[in-house]
Amino acid sequence: MNIRDLARRYLPILTWGAEYTGKTLTNDLIVAAIVTVMLIPQSLAYALLAGLPVQVGLFASMAPLVLYALFGTSRTLAVGPVAVASLMTAAALSPLAAQGTPEYLGAAIALALISGLMLVAMGLLRLGFLANFLSHPVVAGFITASGIQIATGQLAPVLGIKAHGENFVDLVTSMVPNLGKTNPYTAAIGLGSLGFLFWARSGLKPLLLRFGVGERTAGTLAKIGPAVALVATTLAVWGFGLDGRGVKIVGTVPKGLPRLTLPPFDGGLWAKLAVPALLISVVGYVESISVALTLAAKRRQRVDADQELIALGAANVGAAVSGGFPVTGGLARSVVNFEAGAETPAAGAFTAVGIALATLYLTPLLFFLPNATLAATIIAAVLSLVDVGALKRTWAYSKADFAAMAATILLTLVEGVEAGLIAGVGLAIFLHLYATSKPHIAFVGQLPGTMTFRNVARHEVVTDPGILSLRIDASLYFPNARFIEEKVNEAVAANPEVRHVILECPAVNTIDYSALESLEAVNQRLKDGGITLHLSEVKGPVMDRLKRSHFLEELTGKVHLTHFDAVSSINPDLARRTQEMPRADSQ
C-alpha cells in the first residue's frame, strides 16, 4: 500500500472532501443549525448525568465532532455525550473522587483519554471483533437496565429531592424516604417538561403540519422539543423568581471555548480506570457502529468497522484534550442529522462551530435554566431505550440468550453497570461453550437399497452388528473432545460384537489439537480392544490439517470418501446386497 492509499484509508475525508461542492456546503450548514439546537440541551443534561459541570457537555460536543469528520467513515453519524456512556462514566468515577471536585473532572478527562487510546489501538490492530463478544441480548439487557436506572436517578432532580447510589436498588432506597420533601415548584417544572416532551414526540408534528409546516420540516422541528422546554422553563424561572423558592438552577456557566487540557498522569488512577474505560469503549463502539451501519445501509454507503474504531478513538482523545468526557455515536442525534439531510461529515464539523458559538455567547442565558428540565430531557430520552418486551421475545426464541439477558439486567440493577455487563458477557460465552460441549451424535444405518446413511432413531435402516457408524454433527474442539471419547467408549462397551467403528464427519468444520488427541486416544483404545477405527466424509481443510499430524499413519482403519465406501470396504458384500434390496427411496 503506498502513502496515498494509506492516507485515504485512515483519512476518509480525502475521499468525500474531493467531491465537496457549494451545494453540499449550503445543505450541511442548514443541517448543522438544526442539530446544534437539538444538541445543546442534550449536552448539558448528559454532563449533569455524568456528575460533571454543564459546560463540560458542551466541550465534549465540539472537538469530537471535528475529529470524527476527519476520520469517520459514516457520512451521518453524530458523536458526543450519550446517556449510557454518561451513566458508565459516573459509575466509574464515583468511587474515585467526589463530584464537583477537580479530581473528579480530571478522572473524567483521563477516562476519555484512556478510552480513546484503547479504541485507536483496537482499530490499528483490527481488534473490532472484540465488540462481537457483547451479544445482542446482553447489550439490549444492559441498555434497558441502564435506561431504567438513569430514569430512576433523574426522578430526584425532577422532584427536587436528593438521591444517591451506583445502582437501581440503592437509588430507590435512598430516594423513597425523601419523597415527602418534594419541592412543588421544581416538580411542576420537571413533571411539566416531562409531560410536554412525551406529548411533543407524538403530538408536535401533527400540530405543525396543521399550521402548514412541510412534512420533513415538521418532523425535524418535532425533535427540538427539548430546546423548547429549555427556553420556556428558563423564562418561567427568571420571570417568577422561582430560584428563590428552592428551584435549583444551572447558575453561572463559565464563558469561553475549551482550553487544551491534559489529564493527570497518575499510574494508580489509570490502572483503576482501565476496566471501566474498556467497557465504555466497547459499549460505545457497539452503539455507534450499529447506528452507523443502519444509516449507511439506507443510502447504500460503506462503513469500515475498523476505521470506525480509530475515528471514535480520535473523537474521545479530542474530548479529553478539550476538557470533555467519554463520547460515542448517538442514535437520536445521528437520526436527526440523517433526516435533516446531512450529506457529509462536514455537517458535524459545522455543528461543532454552532456549539462553539453557543459556548461563547449563550452561556449567560443558561443561568436560570432549571436542573429539573435537563433531568426531564434525560428521562424522556432514556425511556425510549427501555425495551422490556425484548425479554419476552428472547425467551420465546432461545432460553440461553434469555438467561444472559436476564442476568445482565438483574446484575446491572442490583450491583451496577460493570458487574451487569461482565456477568452478561461471561454467561453468554459460558452458555455457548456449554451448548457446543455436548454435540449431537447420531448412530447411522443404511437406507435399504441406497448409498445413503441416516439416523437409526429416525429412519428404518439396515445396520451390521459388527460395524458401529456414528455421525458427528459438530466441529471437534476442546469443549467436546472428551465427550466424543466417552460416547465412543460407551457405545463400544454396550455393543460387544462391534469390530469396526466408523465416524462420519460431513459436519466437522475443524478438528483442534485436543480433538486430535482424543481421536488418537479413541484409535489406540479401540486398537487395544481389537477394533478398527475408520473416518468418512472428512472435509478438505480438515484432511489437510490431519496430514500434518501422525494420526493418519496410526489410524487402524482408513479415511473413506463416503460412508458407503467405508462400510463396503469392511463388508464387500454390501454393494451387491444394496442392489438386491428393495429401495426405500423410490425415485
Add this chain to the structure above:
Amino acid sequence: MNIRDLARRYLPILTWGAEYTGKTLTNDLIVAAIVTVMLIPQSLAYALLAGLPVQVGLFASMAPLVLYALFGTSRTLAVGPVAVASLMTAAALSPLAAQGTPEYLGAAIALALISGLMLVAMGLLRLGFLANFLSHPVVAGFITASGIQIATGQLAPVLGIKAHGENFVDLVTSMVPNLGKTNPYTAAIGLGSLGFLFWARSGLKPLLLRFGVGERTAGTLAKIGPAVALVATTLAVWGFGLDGRGVKIVGTVPKGLPRLTLPPFDGGLWAKLAVPALLISVVGYVESISVALTLAAKRRQRVDADQELIALGAANVGAAVSGGFPVTGGLARSVVNFEAGAETPAAGAFTAVGIALATLYLTPLLFFLPNATLAATIIAAVLSLVDVGALKRTWAYSKADFAAMAATILLTLVEGVEAGLIAGVGLAIFLHLYATSKPHIAFVGQLPGTMTFRNVARHEVVTDPGILSLRIDASLYFPNARFIEEKVNEAVAANPEVRHVILECPAVNTIDYSALESLEAVNQRLKDGGITLHLSEVKGPVMDRLKRSHFLEELTGKVHLTHFDAVSSINPDLARRTQEMPRADSQ
C-alpha cells in the same frame, strides 16, 4: 428411577460386589501387596512436596482408596496424593500459613474438603463438562511446566541446600547462590538414588528377566525401584550415622492410624481456598478421568464421567476427615494396579489396609529415611511428565493451540500454577471465539449446466449481476453476527446492480438471538435499499427455531429448499438455460 437403580447408579460397588468370588479375592490381595510397597515412598514424598509432614501422605492413601472403591466406576483406578496436585496444594497454602504450623495442616485439610465437596456437587449436577474447558494443550503445557518446577524445587533437598519460591524463576534464583553449600553426603544419597531410579526404569526389568524372573513379575517388580532406594539409603544413613553429618532425615513419625479430623470452619479461609480448590478439582479430575478411560478401554469396561466426579469427591472428603490432603487418580499407581492384574476396586481397599498396617508398624523404620531419597523419587516420577516435544507437535498442527500451550507453560514457570492455568484456559477460549468470529463466507455461482453452486473464487461459474449469492460456512451466533452484517453490507455497496441477496445456509447448525437480530437488520437495511433477501438450504432445527420469531414474516424474500430453487424463483429462465448450457461436470 426406583431406589434400587438409584443405588446402583451412585454405588457401583453393588454391581461388581455381586460378582465377587474367592478367586477374585486372592488376586486382589496379591495386587494390593504390590501396590502398597509402591505407594509408601510416593505417599511420603508427595506429602513433603505439599509442605506437609510425611505421615499425612500415608493418611491420604487410606480413606480415599476405600471411598473410591465404594463409588468409583473404574475397576483399576488408584487414588491418592499425586505430584501436580501436591504442588498446587503447596502453591495454594503457602500464602496463607507457614509450613509446619497447625494452620498450614488445617488449611490443607480444608482444601481437600472444599475440593471434595465441589467435585461431589459437580457430579450430582452433572457438571463434568466443566473439565472440558481445559483443552489438551493447556493441560499438557501445565503438567510439563509443573513437572519442570517440581523437579527444580526437589533439586534442593537432593543436594541438601535451601530453596524457596512459588514459581520456577523464584526457585532458580533462590537456589543458585546456595549451590556452594551442597552437603556432599546428602548429594551422594540424592544423586545416587536418582541415578538408580533412572537406571531401574529401563535396566531393572532385563536384569530380573536374566535372573529367571517371569516377564510380568519382572515388569511389576521394576516399578518398586523407589522402595528399594528407600530401604537402601535408610540403611546407609543408619549404618554410617550420616544424620550426624548434615543429612536431613525424616525423623520421628507419629505412630498410629489417622483420627477423625475436621478443618477449621473459617469463612475467610474458605473464600481464599475456593479458586485453588476449583483448579485442583478440575485438574485432578482431568488427570483421573483420562487414566480411567485409558485403562477401561483396554478391557472394554465402562467409566461414567459424572459418577467419577462423585467418587473423586468422596475420596477427597475422605482424605479431609482423616487428616489428609487433596488426592486424585494417579497414572503411575493405576498402571501398576492394572498391570499387576487388579480386577475390582476391592484391590484398592486392600491397598488401604496395607498402608494402614505400614502406618501402625513401619513408621519407626522411617526414622533414618533421608529426605534426599524422597526428593529423588519425586524427580524421577515427574520428569516423565515433562514433554517438551508436545510444543513442536502442537506448533505443526495448530498455531492457536500452540499459543495456548506456550502461554500456560510460560506463565506457570514465571508466575505460578494458578496464573498459568487461568491464562491458558482464558487464551484457549478467546482464540476459539476469535476463530469463529470471522467465518468463511463464499460468493457462489452456478456450475454451468448443473444445479450446483460453488465458490466463484475456485470454480468457473455463472453469476447473475442482479443476484448476490453468499454461502455461510459456520453457525451464526454472537461472535460472528456483526461480521455477517458487515460482509453483506460491503458486498451490496460494492455491487450497485444487485437486487437480490441469497444466503446459502447448509453449514449453519444454529442461529442464536444475536444472529437473528443481525439477519433482521440485514433484511431491513436491504429492504430500505430496494433489495430482497432470500435464504436457502436452511436445516430443519434452525428452521424450527426461526418459526418462533417474526423473522420469516418480515423476510422480504423466501426460504428455499435448494440454492437452485432460490435462483430460479428470481430468474425463471434459469431452469431452461441450465439445460441448454454446456455442462461443466461431464459425467
